[in-house]
Amino acid sequence: MRVVILGSGVIGVTSAWYLAQAGHEVVVIDRQPEPAMETSFANAGQISPGYSAPWAAPGVPLKAIKWLMQDLAPLRVAPMRDPAMLSWLVRMLANCNHQAYARNKARMLRVAEYSRDCLIELRRETGIEYDNRAQGLIQLFRSEQQLESAANDIRILESCGVSYESLDVDGILGHEPALKHVRDKLVGGLRLPGDETGDCFQFTQALAERCRALGVEFRFSTEIKRLQAEQGKITAVETDAGHVQGDAYLVALGSYSPALLAPLGIKLPIYPVKGFSLTIPITDATRAPESTVMDETYKVAVSRLGDRIRVGGTAELTGFDLSTPESRRANVEFVVNDLFAGSGDASAAELWTGLRPMTPDGTPILGRTRYDGLYLNTGHGTLGWTMSLGSARYVSAIISGTTPMIDTEGLSISRYNR
CATH class of the missing domain: 3.50.50.60 (FAD/NAD(P)-binding domain)
Known part of the structure; x- marks a missing residue:
């Protein structure tokens, strides 16, 4: 054929x-x-089946309002007359309930876990290299509320047979020792040992x-x-x-x-969600991440790709606009400087943007x-x-x-x- x-x-x-x-x-x-x-080309570098979850979740509408009002807002919605965006938002909001979230997350986990297994098999068969690290992903929680909210995700992980570890601050530092400089900013974490990191390009x-x-x-x-x-x-x-x-x-x-x-x-209910990344050359490996951490407060991921750090995050509903304003650089640059200060040369960082094709579920x-x-x-x-x-x-x-x-x-x- x-x-x-x-x-x-x-x-x-x-x-x-x-x-x-x-x-x-x-x-x-x-x-x-x-x-x-x-x-x-320059996504966050995460191969994260355990972190697979729909944006449409209980409580997201209220959280979105708070995100829009943050100084370093992880979400931006452009004031534009776009029927496709409005239709997508309505359908996404309709999925912001416990029943839909559990159903959608289970579907996503089914594909993502299978995909990780396929990647392991392909890597073994071909020897393909792409700055990969198979050391898991850690969700970092800066508040007790975030820690408590993770309980619902943990229940779904358990029902789908996905391995996880609940970590206190010492447990986080055992996997990511460079975070010792900011231990007072953390309250706990959720580690997904089956997740990986690698350069998609x-x-x-x-x-x-x-x-x-x-x-x-x-x-x-x-x-x-x-x-x-x-x-x-x-x-x-x-x-x-x-x-x-x-x-x-x-x-x-x-x-x-x-x-x-x-x-x-x-009619495909897909809308482009714009994201940004920085690629930073490492200058001090002892201060750099070992694999990937996801800062749940700012929705930014920091990953180790060989001798580089990839920082990716933020979400903009701005249609097909691919501009990269320097003002958006602050959102992703803040997190790497806050968590891994001194790890890389931010002045030499490359700023990139891409459009993620999002479905409402x-x-x-x-x-x-x-x-x-x-x-x-x-x-x-x-x-x-x-x-x-x-x-x-x-x-x-x-x-x-x-x-x-x-x-x-x-x-x-x-x-x-x-």
Whole structure:
């Protein structure tokens, strides 16, 4: 079977890998000159199945108001007339209850845990390197209220069989000794030992080379214009370099997926949530993180990537604006300076922004559509790196007509039609 994949971020490239492994002829199309040049380029570096959770949670509407009013606000909503944003917000708020949160988190954990297992297997088979560290992730709590609020997440982790450790301050320092300088600012933490850290860009670039060795064809610097359909079947992709035909078509365009599919009458409830990251060269490794910590107060992650620190976080609902104002730098820079002062040269840091394709319930949209030959692998939000391999292997199985290795419940676009 000839499969045409639209998008060469980590989702598109991992999909190409598994489809090629299954014996398919694969063509990948992207407007960028090489793989992983957009959202996959400089994300926070977390491979965090244990931290997988929907934004839509009980109490989030009130928390969001508080976040908007913080000096270093982790959330910003632009005052703009955008029906797509308003529709997405309404659907997200409808999921802010205990029942929906438990259901959505369980779905996300199912994909993320499977994805982590797939990554371990791929790493063992290929020896691929990407500044990876498998030393877990620690959620840092600065208040007793945060510590108490973690109880609900712990119950869901237990129900899904996910390992965790509740840590006091001494326990945190045992894993992240550089935090000894700020122990008075911490009250406790939740460690997820199965979580990892790694450079998504390095990984995607390296895997793309392995895909080429399997015969995958990459067509870069190619603008995707539209999908052509006849009698309920996709017949071709129209690009600025001509038409590309296949037996199956997989959309892995992240935040840009809805615009491509809207003319076909497929409405994807995905909205771009803008995030920022800093990449800082390490100058004193003894003051740097060992793996990844997530500051729950500021919603910023600090990860160790080889001789660099990656600091990622904040969320902006500003449409497709990709500007990187220096004012937003303060949000992510504050956390690394507050927790790991003296660890790196912030003056040499690289500021980056990307658009995370968020669904209102947090779960990605995977698998078939109502069009024959058209499949989806999109909507991973902040967890594209975390869920990439599991999502790709899952969708590859569906395209190949085999049974996926995880439960299919609630993962397709049909969940929005109920």
